[in-house]
Amino acid sequence: MDNQKLAISYFNLIDSIMAFDTQRINSVYMDVESVILNSMKRDIQNLLNTRIPLLNDESSEVLSNSLLAYGIQDFSGFNPQSNAHKEKLRESILRAIETFDHRLKNVKVEILGNTSEIELNVQVSISAVLQVPSTLLPVYFNFVFDPVKTNFQIKEADYA
DSSP states (O other): OHHHHHHHHHHHHHHHHHHHHHHHHHHHHHHHHHHHHHHHHHHHHHHHTOBOOOOOTTSOHHHHTSGGGOSBOOOTTOOTTOHHHHHHHHHHHHHHHHHHOTTEEEEEEEEEEESSSSOOOEEEEEEEEEEETTEEEEEEEEEEEETTTTEEEEEEEEEO
């Protein structure tokens, strides 16, 4: 009888340890995922707030893919009402992310428009798939581009 109680008690102890470890592992995984996502968010914001020098048409493809081309072009003359300017901004963001952040795949950049009729800020939405070892994580960023300060601020980020 005592052996049965001991065996049951032993199995209850093992079950408790395994349940605790599973919760702890899930908690650690969520913490690691959060750290990766916050790091990526910071890296993308830094990338978009870095300006590259104007590269002429004679610049080689190697130079345009080098660290010298890290960032996006200067949009200090940006007209938030111009569709051509918005398209250039979208293309510049897409090129920068595809060239310099290889963690993201299937990147899509969308210009959502101005934050209001009065303000000049432009909302930019970025969606992509984050490749983390053994998983693919869809991510969505919403930035606000301020053409006066020529900088980007993350408005919010969603992770599926």
